[in-house]
Every structure is written in structure tokens, then in C-alpha cells.
Amino acid sequence: MEQVIEDIYRQHSRRVLATLIRLLGDFDRAEEALHDAFAAAARTWPVDGMPNNPVAWLVSTGRFKAIDHLRRRARFNASLQHIEDGLYPDGTEAEIGDMEPIEDDMLRLIFICCHPALAADAQTAMALREVCGLTTEEIAHAFLVPAPTVAQRIVRAKNRIRTENIPYEVPVGAELPERLDRVLHVIYLVFNEGYSASSGSTIVRADLTAEAIRLARLLATLLPHPDVAGLLSLLLLQESRRAARQDVDGALVLLADQDRSRWDRSKISEGLSLLASALRAPDIGIYTVQAAIAAEHAKTGSTEETDWRRIAFYYDLLIAAHPSAIAELNRAVAIAMSEGPGKGLALVDAILGKGELTTYHLAHSARADFLRRLGRRAEAIQAYETALTFCRQEPEQVFLRKRILELTT
Incomplete structure (x- = not known):
């Protein structure tokens, strides 16, 4: 019990x-x-x-x-x-x-966390704390700020909700689209925490991915909008791969090694249909672009068949619309797949040189992989060890140790 x-x-x-x-x-x-x-x-x-x-x-x-x-x-x-x-x-x-x-209470909770009366950084901290259940330490680690700073943001936000009597409700009329971007962002964060847990013993938290998809569907009924369709498409296409992302022992399985017969074809079909609808809009949102990237993987039978140049192009569009070091890192991976690990390594080194991702384990893991593929074993080992120092998820830690062992034996 x-x-x-x-x-x-x-x-x-x-x-x-x-x-x-x-x-x-x-x-x-x-x-x-x-x-x-x-x-x-x-x-x-x-x-x-x-x-x-x-x-x-x-x-x-x-x-x-x-x-x-x-x-x-x-x-x-x-x-x-x-x-x-x-x-x-x-x-x-x-x-x-x-x-x-x-x-509907989870959607109400997201809307109150995203109320415009709250500071933007407090909105995100509140959402991750109250909707995802992350600790202040986990939120602080994700955003590279001290834990007391996160705690203060949450306390101030709660006090403001209380003192200003901010209503616990889903807005109607003109207020709904005005707050759409922040709400979509929160649902996206909830899904990401479920799809690749920031810490702990499991890769995936299926409860969070399912909840994010449910909330996106609910939001789509309240406000039919291309950006909502784009987000829901992205979530479904990503979720379609969940069963193949770990083996029977819970170990991480990379995209290139996944058994694509285990991908959920019904979710892929629905995701592609939603994407087609979102792409017909006059303005294409950032989640629609990300869904288009996910669709490139969903439509092919192997990593080798994937159109990595097109994926890199989509990342160019994404970075132009919404600059992000994470998007730049993902673009570097796509370019490495199409133009070779040497090109990818140069791009990742430039990204790390800017200082934004110095504590992001996936940046060091990508760099290590490029070095490994280039045959630079000693440098690859060092990069994997650096990634390991910043990684907090146990299956990813196991994977990194396995890579180090392979290079040292």
C-alpha cells in the first residue's frame, strides 16, 4: 500500500x-x-x-x-x-x-501562475513549483540561479496573488489570447520535465507528459489557435517516441538506436495532421517550427534517412524568431549529422565560449560525442567527465559512464 x-x-x-x-x-x-x-x-x-x-x-x-x-x-x-x-x-x-x-483546475492553476501581474521570472518559477512539483533547488539548477532567489520569487508571487485577490480562473474574452504565450510556455515546460526529467532515477515522467498533452487539448477547445495546434503537434510527436527511449532495464536509448517499430503511429498521425493545420496559418509560431523538426524524425525509418539539412534550416528559423543557446546546440548537432562531427565541434565550442551553457551537461555530452567520432579519445573522455559532473539524471549518468568506459578499454 x-x-x-x-x-x-x-x-x-x-x-x-x-x-x-x-x-x-x-x-x-x-x-x-x-x-x-x-x-x-x-x-x-x-x-x-x-x-x-x-x-x-x-x-x-x-x-x-x-x-x-x-x-x-x-x-x-x-x-x-x-x-x-x-x-x-x-x-x-x-x-x-x-x-x-x-x-479544469490544472489549467486554472497555470493561468494564475501566468498572470500578468506577476513578474515573468516568478511566473516560470511558480509554474514549475506548483504544476510540476519541482523543488526550489531543481528550479534553481535549471535556470542557473541561487535557490534562495527562486524561493523569494515564489514567495513574492504568492503574496501578490493573495493581496491583489487575483482570481483563480481561466480568463475569457480578450484576456485569453493575451496570456496565451505564457501558458503555452508553461505547458511546454511541464512536458519537457516529463519527457526528460531534470533529475532522479527515471528518464521519463509519463504523468507529466500525459498531463501536458491533456492541458494542451483542453486549451485547444477553449481557444482554437494555430500556436496551440503547433504545441499539441509537437507534444504528440515527441511523446510518440517515449516507449523506445529506454530499454527494459530503464537504460537510455539514443535516437539513432531506437526501435522505431515501437513508436506510437497513432500519435504521429495526429501530430502530423495538427502540424499541417498549423502550417497553413499566416504566421508560424515557434512550437510549430519545433513540431516540423520532430516531424522530420517521425516520417523517416532511420537516422541515416533523416533530412538533417532541413532540420538545420528549421533551427535557423527558430533561432531567428526566438534566439536560444539550446536551439543553437541542437542546430550544431543537426549540422554535425549532415556535414560531419568536425563542423559540429566548432559550433559547440563557439556556443560554450559564450558562457551560457557551461553547466549544461548535454552541451558537453554533444561535444564529447563529436570528439569520439573524430577519434580524439582523451579529449572525448574529458568532455564526458565534464558532462557527468553537471548531469543529475541517473540513466544519463549511467550512459555517460558507459561511454567513458568504452573509450578507456
Whole structure:
């Protein structure tokens, strides 16, 4: 039962939190209620058995626990009664049994994290903390800033949400498209954290990739827009490869070595259809360009058949529209595949020379691979070791050690 509860926490805790924020009207109170609910589950489920709807049970229990805390902390006065009335608008404390009202709460959470009243860096930190469940240390590592700085951003954002009474809702009318870019970015970040976890013992967090795709679909129904279609296309095309990205032991399998028969053809078909629709728009968004890159992989039977020159061209378009050191790194890999590792090495060295990716393990891993292919073994080993010092995901660490061992024996 302990493992079951851990799995439910991993897969559903953010959705439970999102609903508790709506019900309780406060981030900190909701987080406390979330942990109280899971503590109650750990005590009662082994004895009474798991409820039919564990997510609804956790929401209901968390809400009741919050009321109990309020009753202990405050006198029974009019203000407390007002709080309780807000938590139980229907005048009942019945357990939540219908999941339908809960489904939109993750999207509400993303929109409040992306509210224009919050600073842009705080929006991203809030989204990764509240939607993905990343720790402040993990967020700090991802954005190369001190952990206390991230914590301060999140605290300030929560205080502003509270003091300005920012509504916990999906906006309507003109406000919806105005906030679209930030929301798409957050959904993209959620998917990326699931597709290649920043740390831990697994390559993929399927709960996050599935949630990101669900949210993109929900957003598409609220706001049919080419950029939404482009993002959903990208997510589906990337997700189609998930089963082939690791072997039966959980080890990393590179794109060139993947069994493409394991790629999900239904997701590829849907992704290509969405891409075709998005490409008909007058203006092509950055997610549509990235989806076009993913489509080049999806349409071919092997790495050798892939049109790497076209992929490099798409990265040129992406960098022109949205300059990014990561996009430059990916372009370098595409050029190395089409023009040779020497050209790729020169490009990566130039990128690292700018200083933006000096602690990004994949930049050093790409450099090491180019050196390995050029037969420069000693330099390749050193580059792999540098990548290893910055890598926090266990399967990738295992892969890097394997490469080092291959070059030293």
C-alpha cells in the first residue's frame, strides 16, 4: 500500500493541489492540506482499503483538514464562519465524488501562475513549483540561479496573488489570447520535465507528459489557435517516441538506436495532421517550427534517412524568431549529422565560449560525442567527465559512464 500511495502522489498530487487551491483560496494552506491528506491516506488506507476514487478522497480529506486547522487556530467568530462558508458554498461537507469539476483546475492553476501581474521570472518559477512539483533547488539548477532567489520569487508571487485577490480562473474574452504565450510556455515546460526529467532515477515522467498533452487539448477547445495546434503537434510527436527511449532495464536509448517499430503511429498521425493545420496559418509560431523538426524524425525509418539539412534550416528559423543557446546546440548537432562531427565541434565550442551553457551537461555530452567520432579519445573522455559532473539524471549518468568506459578499454 505504501508504494501505491507513493505512485498516486507522483501521478496526481499536483491535480489534488490545484483543486485544493481553488477550494481553499490560498497556496500555502492548500499545500499544507495536501500533505495532511496524504498523511491521512498513509494511516487509513492500509486498514480500511483504498477508496474507489482516491483523488476525490484526497481532495475532500485535505479540505476537511484545512477546516480543522482553522478551527484550532481561530476563535469561532464571524470571520471564521465566513471562511467556512466560502469553503462549503453549498452548505454541505459531503465528500467530493464527481471528478468533472476537478478536471479544469490544472489549467486554472497555470493561468494564475501566468498572470500578468506577476513578474515573468516568478511566473516560470511558480509554474514549475506548483504544476510540476519541482523543488526550489531543481528550479534553481535549471535556470542557473541561487535557490534562495527562486524561493523569494515564489514567495513574492504568492503574496501578490493573495493581496491583489487575483482570481483563480481561466480568463475569457480578450484576456485569453493575451496570456496565451505564457501558458503555452508553461505547458511546454511541464512536458519537457516529463519527457526528460531534470533529475532522479527515471528518464521519463509519463504523468507529466500525459498531463501536458491533456492541458494542451483542453486549451485547444477553449481557444482554437494555430500556436496551440503547433504545441499539441509537437507534444504528440515527441511523446510518440517515449516507449523506445529506454530499454527494459530503464537504460537510455539514443535516437539513432531506437526501435522505431515501437513508436506510437497513432500519435504521429495526429501530430502530423495538427502540424499541417498549423502550417497553413499566416504566421508560424515557434512550437510549430519545433513540431516540423520532430516531424522530420517521425516520417523517416532511420537516422541515416533523416533530412538533417532541413532540420538545420528549421533551427535557423527558430533561432531567428526566438534566439536560444539550446536551439543553437541542437542546430550544431543537426549540422554535425549532415556535414560531419568536425563542423559540429566548432559550433559547440563557439556556443560554450559564450558562457551560457557551461553547466549544461548535454552541451558537453554533444561535444564529447563529436570528439569520439573524430577519434580524439582523451579529449572525448574529458568532455564526458565534464558532462557527468553537471548531469543529475541517473540513466544519463549511467550512459555517460558507459561511454567513458568504452573509450578507456
